[in-house]
Amino acid sequence: MKFNNRNVWIDPSAKIAEGVRIGDNTVIYANVEIGDGTVIANDCVIGEPIADFYENPDYHHPKTIIGKNGLIRSHAIIYVGCEFGDEFQTGHRVCIREKTKIGDNCRVGTLCDLQGDLKIGNSTWLHSGVFASKGTTLGDYVIVYPHCVFLDDKHPPSDQLQGAVVDDYVQIGARSVIMPAVEIGQHALIASSSTITKNVGSNDFVAGTPAKRMKDVRDILLASGEKAYPWPYRFDRGMPWSKIGHDQWLKQQEP
DSSP: OOOOOOSOEEOTTOEEOTTOEEOTTOEEOTTEEEOTTOEEOTTOEEEEOOTHHHHOTTOOOOOEEEOTTOEEOTTOEEETTOEEOTTOEEOTTOEEOTTOEEOTTOEEOTTOEEOSSOEEOTTOEEOTTOEEOTTOEEOTTOEEOTTOEEOOBSSSSOSOBOOOEEOTTOEEOTTOEEOTTOEEOTTOEEOTTOEEOSOBOTTEEEEETTEEEEEEGGGOBOTTSOBOOSGGGTOOTTSTTTTTOHHHHHHHHOO
């Protein structure tokens, strides 16, 4: 990757660690901290202020943190008050609004729109075109496939907003809609194009509009007869248990 250091503006208060590379036409606002080895590609805005910045002379710019060895691809906009862990990656033209907290080894795909105040755990991946309303919570090792929508308003328009809560290891199929305040349990599987209108239990496979429980995910078999779920026992690419197995990795996490 080759940057030319053209038209880059970095606020003097920003803290840029060793090995950080910053692309052309990028703006980094006040109180931004970027960890070692992270790449900020061309045409990005880091620490984008909220509307109060333009209206309030006493505005204070909150801290924005990006961890080590991240990759923010071109035209991403990251608002103030966000905190991202190490090895965080985005696709192109991502917008992540203020006060979003994201753990280590997470990915937010091209054209995702995260509306702020989100909490996302470790090793959670959002594929392209995901829209997540304010207050959405996603656990660890969640995979959200393209063009899913998370809503937060049961009776729009209103000020009574409540985002969905998704537990660890959940898989959400492409073009699914998750309604406000819904809770989805561990290892649940949401079929593509489903509409989730009520809580989903752990290990439930649900499908349809509105979605209905089809079976326990542990009863789903591959053509070979092998169990398809829980998925961490047959998929490890990019996950912390890669090459050692999920059970062995769990043992290593014990105190």
